[in-house]
Amino acid sequence: MEFLRQLVFYLAFALLGFTITEIYLRANKLWKRKHEKAVAESIxxxxxxxxxxxxxxxxxxxLFASQWQGFIxxxxxxxxxxxxxxxxxxxWIPGERHKGVFTLLKREARTGERSKFF
Incomplete structure (x- = not known):
């Protein structure tokens, strides 16, 4: 039983590599098109x-349970x-860059036309 426990422990850490790859691929695809208004409106x-x-x-x-794989x-x-x-x-949309993050968040919360919040 201890062997199985250790195997699962190390597999969980190894599978973090797949998670890192998935996050990288998502972020990379989004990063390349973050300037497009249609992409921003689709989120x-x-x-x-x-x-x-x-x-x-x-x-x-x-974190509190000291399960580092899940935390990471x-x-x-x-x-x-x-x-x-x-x-x-x-x-990152041209024309919106000079506004602050909180200003953009408030605007998104107020606008009902795109219904991104509700």
Missing amino acids: SIAAMFLSIVQRIVFSSNY EETLYLSIGTFSVLVGIEL
């Missing part, structure tokens, strides 16, 4: 915020979720 800010809240709770749980994985997903929110609020 649901509400879904990303729900994901961020979920990831914070799970990463805190893993959730933190990585938290970073791509945060990046998606920044793209979704049009932070």
Whole structure:
């Protein structure tokens, strides 16, 4: 039983490589097209915020339980979720760059035309 436990422990750390690769591929695809308004409009800010809240709770749980593989994985997903929110609020769209992050977030919360929040 101890052998199986150790095997799963090391496999979990090894599989973090797949998670890192997945996060990199998502971020790379998004990074190349972050200046396009259609890409920013396609991101649901509400879904990303729900994901961020979920990831914070799970990463805190893993941290307190000293489960480092889960903590690292959730933190990585938290970073791509945060990046998606920044793209979704049009932070890199020409003409919007001079505005602050909180100004863009407030605008996204107010506008109902794109219904990104609700």
